[in-house]
Amino acid sequence: MAKQDNAVDLVGLLAAEKQDLAASWVREVQESLGRRVGAAELDRELRELYEALVEALRQGAQDVHAEQMSEVRALLTELSRNRARQGFSPSETAISVFALKTVLEPALRDGSADTVRAYLQLGRILDGLGLFTIETYTQTRDELITAQAEQLLELSTPVVRLWDGVIAVPLVGTLDSARTQVVMEKLLQALVDTGSEQAIIDITGVPAVDTQVAQHLLKTIVAARLMGAECTVSGISPQIAQTIVALGIEFDGIVTKASLADALKLALRRSGVDMVAHAGVQR
Amino acid sequence: MTAPWAAGDDPQVYSVARSADVVQIRQVIRALAQQCRLSLVDQTKMITAASELARNTLTYGGGGTVSAGVVSDASKRGVAAVFEDSGPGIADVDQAMTDGWTSGGGLGLGLSGARRLVDDFRLHTVPGEGTTVTIIKWAR
Ligand SMILES: Nc1ncnc2c1ncn2[C@@H]1O[C@H](COP(=O)(O)OP(=O)(O)OP(=O)(O)O)[C@@H](O)[C@H]1O
Numbered sequence: 001m002a003k004q005d006n007a008v009d010l011v012g013l014l015a016a017e018k019q020d021l022a023a024s025w026v027r028e029v030q031e032s033l034g035r036r037v038g039a040a041e042l043d044r045e046l047r048e049l050y051e052a053l054v055e056a057l058r059q060g061a062q063d064v065h066a067e068q069m070s071e072v073r074a075l076l077t078e079l080s081r082n083r084a085r086q087g088f089s090p091s092e093t094a095i096s097v098f099a100l101k102t103v104l105e106p107a108l109r110d111g112s113a114d115t116v117r118a119y120l121q122l123g124r125i126l127d128g129l130g131l132f133t134i135e136t137y138t139q140t141r142d143e144l145i146t147a148q149a150e151q152l153l154e155l156s157t158p159v160v161r162l163w164d165g166v167i168a169v170p171l172v173g174t175l176d177s178a179r180t181q182v183v184m185e186k187l188l189q190a191l192v193d194t195g196s197e198q199a200i201i202d203i204t205g206v207p208a209v210d211t212q213v214a215q216h217l218l219k220t221i222v223a224a225r226l227m228g229a230e231c232t233v234s235g236i237s238p239q240i241a242q243t244i245v246a247l248g249i250e251f252d253g254i255v256t257k258a259s260l261a262d263a264l265k266l267a268l269r270r271s272g273v274d275m276v277a278h279a280g281v282q283r
Numbered sequence: 284m285t286a287p288w289a290a291g292d293d294p295q296v297y298s299v300a301r302s303a304d305v306v307q308i309r310q311v312i313r314a315l316a317q318q319c320r321l322s323l324v325d326q327t328k329m330i331t332a333a334s335e336l337a338r339n340t341l342t343y344g345g346g347g348t349v350s351a352g353v354v355s356d357a358s359k360r361g362v363a364a365v366f367e368d369s370g371p372g373i374a375d376v377d378q379a380m381t382d383g384w385t386s387g388g389g390l391g392l393g394l395s396g397a398r399r400l401v402d403d404f405r406l407h408t409v410p411g412e413g414t415t416v417t418i419i420k421w422a423r
Pocket residue numbers: 211212335339340343344368370371372373379380384385386387388389390391392393394395414
């Protein structure tokens with residue numbers, strides 16, 4: 001029976017001055033967020049949340065994870081996701097929940113032991129809801145960051161056509177396995193799309209080549225060969241060359257050139273293009 | 284096994300739980316190597332060794348930690364890194380250290396290559412308990 005009484009206390013605390021409380025809650029949150037969330041939207045969000053919370057407590061919900069809280073959790077999830085997407089900070093997001101505690105404080109003035117007990121208990125529930133908000137927020141941010149990283153991955157790996165039948169990928173920056181794989185797949189696809197027979201992989205901008213990157217390179221070169229194309233690796237810096245040797249990676253049978261220019265010259269010669277310097281042009 | 288750090292040179296500890304962490308380790312080692320004024324070749328060697336060992340920690344050790352920092356003895360400074368996991372350990376160390384031997388689909392050059400890339404290399408492993416690899420590259 002104690003449970004039921006509790007529920008009455010908690011609901012009583014929230015529903016006492018119902019309209020007032022919800023309205024002050026909205027006002028409190030609005031102040032902390034400034035004008036970045038529309039007043040009408042915020043009002044709707046928080047009133048829905050308020051109704052759902054009162055209902056959950058009426059049904060005897062004891063904490064965030066309670067069955068009866070599922071509606072509250074759904075609303076909070078939506079709220080947190082929106083805030084994360086709009087670029088609010090975690091604190092600005094959690095304040096939406098914690099502000100309700102502040103708003104409830106005046107109810108303590110009557111000082112009855114029951115009210116204090118109810119306030120403390122509700123406080124614990126609200127703390128749980130606040131943490132839930134932060135967790136959802138973080139999850140959304142992680143998803144956003146992953147999505148952006150994937151976009152970058154796509155953006156940062158251009159395959160360029162240098163000449164008829166000659167394509168090149170200039171690799172820049174740290175190569176992790178995912179990125180190397182994307183580049184290599186793109187290169188093989190570009191060979192098909194452009195009908196090229198010469199490919200140049202330029203690693204001038206790569207600070208380190210470890211066994212994993214080397215393995216991706218080697219596999220791509222073998223795959224390109226199977227497709228009837230020839231690959232040249234250019235831009236191997238002295239420090240990478242020495243590291244590759246010390247690691248024991250064998251680049252046997254793979255054509256390497258010091259610079260992209262040299263690799264292009266070779267590729268052109270292989271495709272039967274002659275470069276002729278005209279006598280009249282001053283160099 | 285004794286840690287390579289002298290008193291006062293406390294290392295930073297980084298967790299290795301996914302492949303993005305391996306990239307971060309490379310960047311951390313690069314910063315330390317520059318701080319110790321390692322030559323460009325030595326920087327690249329140390330970064331590459333760290334990359335290999337961190338990936339082993341992740342792939343075979345099931346994740347773990349890397350402690351990295353500056354070390355010094357009477358006459359020189361260097362960069363040290365300790366890779367620790369509590370994975371399955373390595374049953375046959377000689378085999379694992381053989382060029383070209385891999386239990387997965389690698390080139391089998393990570394461990395043996397890393398040893399050639401650094402100045403100090405210590406491998407401590409207990410089957411069923413985990414693996415610790417310590418490496419140091421000294422500034423010349
Ligand atoms: N931390 C570890 N825990 C358990 N086993 C390991 C660990 N590190 C390496 N090994 C074992 O040693 C073998 C050799 O490792 P090594 O790094 O030389 O090659 P690899 O990782 O298989 O290939 P790669 O050339 O891509 O590094 C691995 O295949 C694995 O069986």
